Amino acid sequence: MDRARFEAELAAEGYQLVERSMEAGTVNAEHAHGFDARLLILTGAMTIHRDGAAHTYGPGESCAVPAGARHAEQVGPEGVTYLAGRRAAAAAA
Numbered sequence: 001m002d003r004a005r006f007e008a009e010l011a012a013e014g015y016q017l018v019e020r021s022m023e024a025g026t027v028n029a030e031h032a033h034g035f036d037a038r039l040l041i042l043t044g045a046m047t048i049h050r051d052g053a054a055h056t057y058g059p060g061e062s063c064a065v066p067a068g069a070r071h072a073e074q075v076g077p078e079g080v081t082y083l084a085g086r087r088a089a090a091a092a093a
Contacts, residue, residue: 006038010038014087018083019082022046022080024076024078030070032067034067035087036066036089039063039064039065042059043081045075046076046080048073050071050072067089
């Protein structure tokens with residue numbers, strides 16, 4: 001997915017967007033958020049561990065993590081830069 005389409009879709013669905021970066025090898029232990037999240041990887045890679053499976057996302061790939069979903073994150077060896085969309089869980093209903 002390209003950045004412009006991702007931004008337009010998320011804006012239409014009530015998400016707030018921020019661009020973020022994480023350093024190579026960063027690991028965020030299992031946790032959950034009180035908001036819906038969608039990510040679009042711009043550079044590098046991030047692996048999301050959720051529901052007993054792991055999936056690595058690279059440039060142009062996106063994923064969604066609903067509010068309350070337990071997951072862990074692991075950044076690849078080159079670090080990662082991504083767009084993050086956050087939407088209050090109540091807005092999803």
